[in-house]
Amino acid sequence: MRIATWNVNSVTARLPRVLEWLAVNKPDVVALQELKCTDAAFPTMDIQALGYEIASHGTGRWNGVALLSRVGLVDVTRGLVNQPQYDGVDEPRAIGATCGGVRIWSVYVPNGREPGHDHYHYKLNWFTALQVTTATELSAAPDRPLAIIGDYNVAPTDDDVWDINQFTDSTHVTAPERAALTKLRSAGLVEVMPRALKGYPYTFWDYRQAAFGRGWGMRIDLVYANELFASHVTDAYIDREERKGKGASDHAPVVVDLDLG
Numbered sequence: 001m002r003i004a005t006w007n008v009n010s011v012t013a014r015l016p017r018v019l020e021w022l023a024v025n026k027p028d029v030v031a032l033q034e035l036k037c038t039d040a041a042f043p044t045m046d047i048q049a050l051g052y053e054i055a056s057h058g059t060g061r062w063n064g065v066a067l068l069s070r071v072g073l074v075d076v077t078r079g080l081v082n083q084p085q086y087d088g089v090d091e092p093r094a095i096g097a098t099c100g101g102v103r104i105w106s107v108y109v110p111n112g113r114e115p116g117h118d119h120y121h122y123k124l125n126w127f128t129a130l131q132v133t134t135a136t137e138l139s140a141a142p143d144r145p146l147a148i149i150g151d152y153n154v155a156p157t158d159d160d161v162w163d164i165n166q167f168t169d170s171t172h173v174t175a176p177e178r179a180a181l182t183k184l185r186s187a188g189l190v191e192v193m194p195r196a197l198k199g200y201p202y203t204f205w206d207y208r209q210a211a212f213g214r215g216w217g218m219r220i221d222l223v224y225a226n227e228l229f230a231s232h233v234t235d236a237y238i239d240r241e242e243r244k245g246k247g248a249s250d251h252a253p254v255v256v257d258l259d260l261g
Contacts (some may be wrong), residue, residue, distance in 0.1 A: 001071065001100055001258045002027045005149040005221055006242075007108070007204075007251035010036040011066070014249055015043050021242055022050050027255065028071045029099045031106030033151045035064030042066065057092040064092050065108050065150070071100030080129040081136055086110070086122045093126070096137070098144075101260070102229065103137060107150035112171035120171060123153070127180035134187045138226060145229035145260075148189065151204075151251065152222045156181055156191070160201070160219035172220060184224055192223040194236040194254050203238055204251045212243060221254050232258040 004027040008014045011032060022030070035042065035058040042056045053073040058064025067073060077096040085091075096105040107130065112123040130148070137146055154177045158164040167173045185191070202217025211217065223236065235257040243252040 001029070001102065001260055002255060003029045003031075003102070003104065003147065003149070003258065004253050004255045005031040005033070005106065005151075005223065006253040007033040007151040007221060007249060009034050009249040009251065011064075012037050012041065012043060014247065015046065017242070017247055017249075019046060019050065021239075021253065022047070022052070022068075025239075025253075025255070028069065029102070029104055030068040031104060031149050032066040032068070033064075033106060033108035034062065035066060036060070036062055037064060055095055055097050057095040059092055063108055065095045065106045067095055067097050067099070067104060067106050069097070069099040073097050073099055080126070080133040082132055083129045084122060084125040086119065094130070094133070101144070102258075103141065103144050103146045105133075105137075105148040105150070107148055107152070109151060109153045111153050112177070114171060115169060115174055123171075124176055124180065127177075127183075131180070131183050131187055134184060134189060138188050143228070145226065145232065145258075146189075147192075147223060147225040147229050147256075148184075149223045149225075149254070149256075151220060152181070153220055154178060154181055154222075155218050155220055156222070162202070162216045162218070172218065181222075181224075188226055189224040190227060190230050192225055192230055192233055192236050192256055194223070194238050194256075200238070200240050202240075202252075203254060205243060207250050221251055223254060223256055229258070232260055234259045
């Protein structure tokens with residue numbers, strides 16, 4: 001089974017590239033983030049034509065998540081347990097489903113904006129809800145492979161940003177954010193580490209300042225899974241080539257291959 005996660009930064013703007021990438025790489029399950037479209041506006045027919053079932057969770061604006069599957073898609077869950085609101089709104093940032101016997105969540109963690117901002121506190125509270133959801137999922141089916149994948153908006157270590165000195169007083173690298181990842185691991189998850197094709201370890205490069213060409217990136221698109229899922233992994237990599245060229249997302253897909261026997 002091939003599973004991928006990809007922040008597409010608008011599925012409608014990126015649709016030609018998404019369709020081409022799906023056709024060439026043939027993933028069995030894809031977790032998308034930052035749809036920037038409503039469920040009604042999701043390009044369902046185009047993606048279904050490639051053999052995928054779809055579960056989306058989007059309201060327009062700058063968030064939204066989806067799961068695409070060629071191996072079945074059942075028990076869909078939208079939102080986290082006790083998910084916090086921001087400005088009185090339940091944002092569509094998490095969706096889970098069982099695909100071919102594997103439980104998969106697509107998550108788009110809030111950015112946080114800057115330490116101390118209301119959105120930063122929302123981000124930490126959102127992580128708490130993710131931890132509760134993780135514990136609930138693991139308790140409900142301890143013998144089922146589980147992966148929680150997506151744009152975590154946290155770089156796990158200093159080596160996961162191009163220059164840690166450029167991130168003084170910035171989000172994505174603060175101790176509380178990284179502590180949230182530690183709590184996920186302590187809940188029973190491990191990180192599946194991708195190999196970097198051609199030696200580039202990052203998954204995100206800002207559109208500004210020619211960051212991609214300069215190698216000014218971050219590794220914030222992550223795969224966290226239970227031990228059972230991780231034990232079946234045969235390969236994991238960052239598809240940096242998809243970040244190149246006109247009309248690319250600012251994120252690269254992360255791909256994980258499993259041998260489920």
